[in-house]
Amino acid sequence: MPSHAQTQDRTPDPAADPLRRERDHLAASRAALRAMRHDVEALDISDVTGNWVNAKVLAAQIDDRIKALADLADTPLFFGRLDYLHAPGSELAEGASGESFYIGRRHVHDAEGDPMVIDWRAPVSQPFYRASRNDPMDVRLRRRFGYTGGELTAYEDEHLSDPTEAETSSKLLQSEIERPRVGPMRDIVATIQPEQDEIVRADMSGTVCVQGAPGTGKTAVGLHRVAYLLYAHRERLARTGTLVVGPNASFLRYIEQVLPALGELQVKQATVDDLVAHVPVRGRDSARAATVKGDARMAEVLRRAVRSGITMPTEPVVVVRGSRRWRVPAYELQEIVQELARRDIRYGAAREALPQRIAHAVLVQMERAGEAPDDRVQDAVARNSAVKAAVKACWPPVDPAKTVLRLLSDAEFLASCADGLLDAEEQRAVLWDKPARGLASARWSAADAVLVDEANDLVQRTSSLGHVVLDEAQDLSPMQYRAVGRRCSTGSATVLGDLAQGTTPWATSSWQEALDHLGKSGARVEELTRGFRVPREVIAYASRLLPEIAPGLAPATSVRESAGALSVRAVAEGELDAAVVRACREALDFEGSIGLIAADPRIPALAAALADAGLAHLAPGEETSAAARLTLVPASLAKGLEYDYVVLDDPAAIVAAEPDSRTGLRRLYVCLTRAVSGLAVLHAAPLPEALTWA
Structure with a gap:
């Protein structure tokens, strides 16, 4: 795979210098993008809309369009180029015979409307991610571009239709994957792999x-x-x-x-x-209580609770209209209520339908008596005070939060709703230790809020x-x-x-x-x-835990091999904090972000040690700040985050901070796999057996 880089421009003729031509296209594309944005900014919508509401909506849409057309100086406008062979009218590249397409983050066109950059999501861009020597997808050449800052500095070509060219790995692709990570997560639009692209472009009709x-x-x-x-x-x-x-x-x-x-x-x-x-969360559950409250059986418990107030009518409904009295007998009302209950539609929808059903029964009697009532009459009957009273008595209104409050506070009510679903011990785990007197005094937990949401959906x-x-x-x-x-x-x-x-x-x-x-x-x-992110040595080390934490999963492989990416150091008791600070200082000598990950109870001590050593640090989520490259990460928040270098403090403490060893080992697995370039594990206590070196 030929690769080309240029540090200075010595060739005055752009036609003889491919890199110069690509830079010229980049400059022209940026100018076209600025022109596109200027055209949107210059739109006059003062006489376009009929009222101020539509004008405000349109103005917001235009403002979003202007933001979307921003030219980010440090973000490459395009990162690749596809040169097609011939195949005119092909499904992949219709009309693309012999044409070149620059692939980028968004579509850019010139003043005549001709594309200068094609959106990476367009069908014509798909071969940039999928084409291979086995299936070139009509691509003659795939070119990748390398950038330093916002400046195009290199390119790399793959002649996919040339059987004589040896297949090699892309150095630019590898360089982009390994580029130091400072700040928030970046897109991977330039490095999407074929197996990833299949998922990205999967049809929306299915999950x-x-x-x-x-x-x-x-x-x-x-x-x-x-x-x-x-x-x-x-x-x-x-x-x-x-x-x-x-x-x-x-x-x-x-x-x-x-x-x-x-x-x-x-x-x-x-x-x-x-x-x-739906409710303010001020309380916390034990692991046992949260587990029971999160169990799927609670959905049926809540359904019973929401419907617990439904009763069968025992008295008829008598509707007076003018000089006539229309009587709906109790047995007919019971049939209506039972039919609505059997349909299992949402409680609120059924409650809204009930007065209309009763009114319909009255209209049937009217028609039999020779009258010709219409929809307005039915609506009027449905609003009749006798009908309203009957609905309130047999299908009373339900407040979801109050229903859940009663369920968690009233042992008898919970027992009736959970009969055959939760055993006595599970019911005790769910009940609040101190029943609330009302919504204002309730100390809802996060699991309780989910129950309220379920109850809310049962109603509406x-x-x-x-x-x-x-x-x-x-x-x-x-x-x-x-x-x-x-x-x-x-x-x-x-x-x-x-x-x-x-x-x-x-x-x-x-x-x-x-x-x-x-x-x-x-x-x-x-x-x-x-x-593509975690070095081979690091993922292999972490994967030692898989037989215990997820025996059915195959270990991950990594395309990245980095010598010296992993170090495991034993530290004397009482010297761990100082050793961790030294490791962080050593990591700061390298480019990129550093994450110091530790068990949650260890965070205050480590924060103090870093402060004493004069090492500024951030909290997770503050990585957009330029004030520091070191982030102190509680193990409970490490999931999903990544850092170039990770210093991992005392694995045994991470395991011990969890309610059981299996969960603790899973938490440790998460923490071990946050590193992109290097991982230093420091421990005073013995390591979990799977991680001890043979």
């Missing part, structure tokens, strides 16, 4: 679940899939909406710049706690989005899966996770089980096992 080992890029794949779907189905998703669900706020801050860098500004991000924030249907990306999904409880599933009940989802990284007591044991709870049992499961 995709990605089991991805550390470093395989599953999070980036999920985010780029959102960007692709917004390109391919923009009108539909503009109506129905998209959402990225992450495990915590620090993670969301870490990934928040990826989609805007790809020109997508309207994708919402939230945690599961954000989705179910939750609105569904067009597509939801659920990351770190292995840690969700069945009830949390249901909460997310409600947000995409009529849409699709991309589910991302790693069973080996499940660190909650209720972590899922299989993706099929998780997908069933999500309401997407027909989803296809894809597995990513080829790593």
Whole structure:
């Protein structure tokens, strides 16, 4: 694979200098992008809309378009080029006979409307990621570009249709993958691999679940899939909406710049706690209580609780209209209520339908008596005070939060709703130690909030989005899966996770089980096992834990081999803090980000040690700050994050901080696999047996 780099321009004739020609095209493309933005900024919409509301909406859309057309100086406008052979009219490159296409983050056209840069999501761009010597996809040449800052400094060619050219790995591709990571997560649009691209471009009609080992890029794949779907189905998703669900706020801050860098500004991000924030969370559950509250059986307990107030009518309803009295007997009312209850429609919808059903029974009597009532008469009967009173008596209104409050505070009510579902010990675990006197005094936990969300959906249907990306999904409880599933009940989802990284007591044991709870049992499961981020030595070391924490998973492989990427050092008791500080200082001699990861109880002591040593540090999610390159990371927040160099403090303490050894080893597996270039493990206590050197 020929590679070309140039540090200075000595050739005055651009036609004789390919690198100069590419730089000229970059300059012209940037000028065209500025012109596109200027055209949008110059739009006059003062007389376009009929009212101020439409004018405000249109102005917001134009403002978003202007932001999407921003030229980011340090972000390459294009990163590749495809030269097609001939194949005119082919499906992949229609009309692309002998043409060249520059592949970039967004579409750019010149004043005549001719493309200067093609969006990476366009069909004509797909061979940049998929073409190979075995299947060149009509591509004669694939060119990759190398940048320093925002300056194009090198290119690398693959002649895919030339059988005489030896196949070699791409140095520019490897360099981009290994580029130091400072600040928030970057997009991987220039380095998407064929197996990743298949998932990114999967059809939106179905849900995709990605089991991805550390470093395989599953999070980036999920985010780029959102960007692709917004390109391919923009009108539909503009109506129905998209959402990225992450495990915590620090993670969301870490990934928040990826989609805007790809020109997508309207994708919402939230945690599961954000989705179910119907009540203020001020309390905490024990692991046992949270596990029972997160169990799928609680859905039926809640359904019974919500419907517990339904009673069969024992008295007739008498409706007076003018001089006539219309009587609906109790047995007929019972049939109506029973029919609605059997249909199992949402409680609120059934309650709204009930007065109309009673009114219809009255209208049938009117018609039999020779009258000709219309819809207005039926609506009037449905609003009659006698009908309202009957509905209130047999199908009373339900407040979801109050229902859950009663369930968690009233042992008798819980026992009646949980009969045959939860045993006595489980019921005791669910009940609050100190029952609340009302909503204002309730100390809701995060698991309680999910129960309120379930009850809310039992009363009134939750609105569904067009597509939801659920990351770190292995840690969700069945009830949390249901909460997310409600947000995409009529849409699709991309589910991302790693069973080996499940660190909650209720972590899922299989993706099929998780997908069933999500309401997407027909989803296809894809597995990513080829790593691009974690060095081979590091992932091999961490994978020693797999037989104990996830015996069914194959160890990940890595395309990256970095000599000296891993060091494991034993430290004398009482000298650990000083040794950790020295390791951080040594890591700061190298370019890139440094993460000091430790058990949560160790964080205060390490923060003090860093401060005493004069080493400035950040908290997770603050990586956009230029004040420091060192981040002090509690082990509980490490999932999904990555750093060039990781200093791992005392693995035994990380394991001991969890409620059981298996969960602790899974947490340790997560922490061991956050490093991109180097990992230093320091320990005073003995290492877990699987990690001791043979």
